[in-house]
Amino acid sequence: MRLDRPMVIIGAGPAGISAAKTLAAAGERPVVIDENAYPGGQIFRRPPAALARNETQLYGFDASRARRLKSTFEAIAPSIEYRAETLVWSVEDRRLHLSTAGIVKCMPFSRILLAAGAMDRxxxxxxxxxxxxxxxxxxxxxxxxxxxxxxxxxxxxxxxxxxxxxxxxxxxxxxxxxxxxxxxxxxxxxxxxxxxxxxxxxxxxxxxxxxxxxxxxxxxxxxxxxxxxxxxxxxxxxxxxxxxxxxxxxxxxxxxxxxGLRSETQLADLLGLSFQFDRRQRQWLPVTDGAGRTSVPHVYIAGDGASVRGSEVAEWEGELAALSLLEDMGRGSQKRASVLRRRIDSLSPFRRALDDHVFPFPHHFAEAIRDETIVCRCEGITAGQIRETVATTGEADINRIKAFSRLGMGRCQGRVCGAAACELIAATARTDISATGRLRGQAPLKPIPLSILAGDRR
Incomplete structure (x- = not known):
């Protein structure tokens, strides 16, 4: 069924590809938007054609998965609309604001599935x-x-x-x-x-x-x-x-x-999703029902952008979220969804063991950051300035500290420094990390040419 307002998938990694395959198999024609030149996400990032190497050289143990996902994407290509090298820089009223090669476009959508992945912590x-x-x-x-x-x-x-x-x-x-x-x-x-x-x-x-x-x-x-x-x-x-x-x-x-990694949640924030604090990952994450549904009826989420669990789980979650979307339209397969849930749950003990015991996040390092160390690279804000702001204002909410110090006001909007800044604020204020809150997302989510903000629609 082709809607006047298309379904949109943000991200063409394992979760996004799996979701696109599921929707295409159900007769839908989703629009898949990704910032990279090729599908695959970070784990299956592909080099330019001039530097082409085979999957075994690039991906090692994951070579067979890389080949399968590549073949899957090529097979569904006629059934989807793929927009590579495209940035979603804002969203409002079920309209995405996109930038491709400096050209801005506005895309209305009916439903959206976020598969935005994660970034370094x-x-x-x-x-x-x-x-x-x-x-x-x-x-x-x-x-x-x-x-x-x-x-x-x-x-x-x-x-x-x-x-x-x-x-x-x-x-x-x-x-x-x-x-x-x-x-x-x-x-x-x-x-x-x-x-x-x-x-x-x-x-x-x-x-x-x-x-x-x-x-x-x-x-x-x-x-x-x-x-x-x-x-x-x-x-x-x-x-x-x-x-x-x-x-x-x-x-x-x-x-x-x-x-470790932290989920990319800025677009989820602009879409108005509810968040809850995850103590294991020490991050505010979108609230879900465990099957990709969020607090906003037309918004779904899957993969590391929902919770960092690895690329294999992300692939299953992409399919599961797509099935939930279809079920909400009166379609979908409960039997297949149950199989996917069991697979995902079977790996939960492994992920908990990694986070809690094998590779715990060393949040105590925040106390040892020297005063002269730059925390916010974009604005040149040091640890000492953050500590002084906490001490003089009595504030522990990161958005209040941002207002007083310009922390997180630069090009990355806190994507790089936000997690560490929260740890530093919590350590300085002697409060729980959850009390520092989360940086509110604002458009543009990433740097864009001024011509776009000026309304240049060449």
């Missing part, structure tokens, strides 16, 4: 704004999309599965990986073994990445706390850290940093 340290410092995701993009390394000798620091995956990908590609510095405790990784075995495939992959790094002579250190990234006139020269009361240093010319 970082904790600022001295030197993190120096040339040669990248997030883990950015380091992975450089390798996948441009077939290049971020430096000649790279240190990977943070925690989470992505830390070891990207370090392994670099080492396998021939990079000089100086060290992997993990903030989590080594013995915490053993405690939840029964839960980890609930997903033996991903558990085995993790062991493989670690073993391959060790076989290549890469130094892996756990229970570390970063001190500073040292940089000279030409960029990064080393990173200093502490481990069990002893200070260490690793020479390098590039650093990739990341402490």
């Amino acid at each position: 970082v904790i600022p340290i001295n030197g993190w704004t120096a040339p040669g410092v990248f997030s883990l995701g950015a380091a992975q993009i450089a390798l996948k999309a441009q077939a290049t390394f971020i430096g000649k000798r790279v240190v990977f620091i943070g925690t989470g599965p992505l830390l070891y995956l990207v370090a392994y990908q670099y080492a396998k590609a021939g990079a000089d990986v100086a060290a992997v510095l993990d903030s989590s405790e080594p013995f915490s990784k053993i405690t939840p073994l029964p839960a980890l075995l609930a997903d033996i495939s991903n558990f085995s992959r993790g062991l493989f990445y670690v073993s391959q790094l060790l076989l290549r002579g890469v130094k892996i250190q756990t229970a570390i706390a970063p001190i500073e990234i040292v940089a000279g006139d030409r960029g990064v020269t080393s990173i200093r850290y502490e481990q069990s009361g002893q200070q260490g240093q690793s020479d390098c010319d590039a650093v990739a940093i990341g402490y």
